[in-house]
Amino acid sequence: MKLLLIDDNPSNLFMLGKLAQNSGLSDVASFRDPLQALEEARRAQFDMIVVDYMMPGMDGLSLIKEVRALPNYADVPIVMVTTVDQREICYAALEAGATDFLTKPVDMAEAKARLRNLASLRDMHNKLRDRADWLQSEVRKATQEMAVMEEEIIMRLSRASEYRDSDTGAHILRVARISRELAEELGQTSQFCHDIYLATPMHDVGKIGVPDEILRKPGPYTAEERKLMETHTQVGGAILAGSESRLIRLAAEVAETHHERWNGGGYPRGLKETQIPLSGRIVAVADVFDALVSPRPYKNAWPFEKAAQYIADNSGTLFDPDVAQAFALRYFRIIKIVESVPDPVINAA
Incomplete structure (x- = not known):
């Protein structure tokens, strides 16, 4: 004293x-x-x-x-x-x-x-x-531990869809990192940028509910098969719905809306323009670009320039113009992400 x-x-x-x-x-x-x-x-x-x-x-x-x-x-x-x-x-x-x-x-x-x-x-x-x-220190520690646990649950759950899909974990990680780049360029808060990075890996978790014969089909879908494939957005939203976690709620939003399109031509609800949550509009661009530049059993990888031109050409129709502009401004950083996280090489048996 x-x-x-x-x-x-x-x-x-x-x-x-x-x-x-x-x-x-x-x-x-x-x-x-x-x-x-x-x-x-x-x-x-x-x-x-x-x-x-x-x-x-x-x-x-x-x-x-x-x-x-x-x-x-x-x-x-x-x-x-x-x-x-x-x-x-x-x-x-x-x-x-x-x-x-x-x-x-x-x-x-x-x-x-x-x-x-x-x-x-x-x-x-x-x-x-x-x-x-x-007590404040203990609460802070417990909160940090819960956040780490929450992030781990999200990453593990996102891997569940990876095991059933022809897409790889590298695609999931690239889309997450590209989405964070776009959110930063759009001037979003650091919290939002962090959250969308963690939530985005679950964007295709609903593919758990898609039959294998459709999910793994190497060729183009029939109209009926396409309709079944599109249900993965609703399934993903349903899996993640109703959580008290801010992060899980954002993941649910992303899972359900990342295939909505700016002109209302997307699915599952045909939302238009700002009816689509910002998270969905961001992941739509990130997901499409990475899908275009990645090889699939039914297509070759597009060159970066061609895929970037596709984003630009569809600004204001398929994609939010602001997000498309953010993509253009971060283009070279996004290319580095794609190049630094390659798909794994699978050796033939």
Whole structure:
């Protein structure tokens, strides 16, 4: 427990120091100059302050006001030493933030009891503060652990669709990273950019509900097969719907809307323009571009320039013009993503 004593009278300062030690306050810093004392309070944290009213350079009222304005001094007990007839000064001191008073001549027994009581209250306050800090730290740790667990669940669940689809985990990761690039270029918050990166890998989780003979078909779909394939958006949205997690809700939004198109010609609901959530509009561009530049059993990979031109040509029809523009501005960064996350090479048996 650290005590700061301020009195320009050496005798009073010595007496108050002895009084503090008798009250159990052994760590005492004494100052005759209030300006030096104030500087020390800025440098170090004290648990209690005893200050005389009448001092040269700065009176006790001014010092109390200055101390109360310092960080971490809002609850520190401050005792002002005054003469008996200074009632107006006492009122002003209370307004300035004084906690208690000692009157001159100081009654040693009374002063000892007051300082001891204030020290006890301060000690309880410190323990409560430390407990609150500990609890806050534990809550922060638990929140971080939950976030890590949530991210792991999402990544593992996204891998479930990967095992059933001809697309690879590399495609899932590339689309996630491209989506984050687009969100950043659109000026979205860091939280949104982080969330869409984590939510996007689940955009095709609904393919779990598509029959193997359709999902793995090497050639083009019939109209009926196409209709069944398109149900993966609704299945994905249903799998992820109703979560209390912000991240899972975003993943559900992405899964259901990433095949909607700006002109209303997409599926499953034929949403148009800004009826489509921003997350869906972003992933639509990222997913299409990566699908175009990736080889599939039924097609060769498109050159980057041709796929980028497809995005540009369909700006305002298939794709949100703002997202298409963001794609153009981040084009070279997106190419680096595609090149740095290649599909795995599968050796023939």
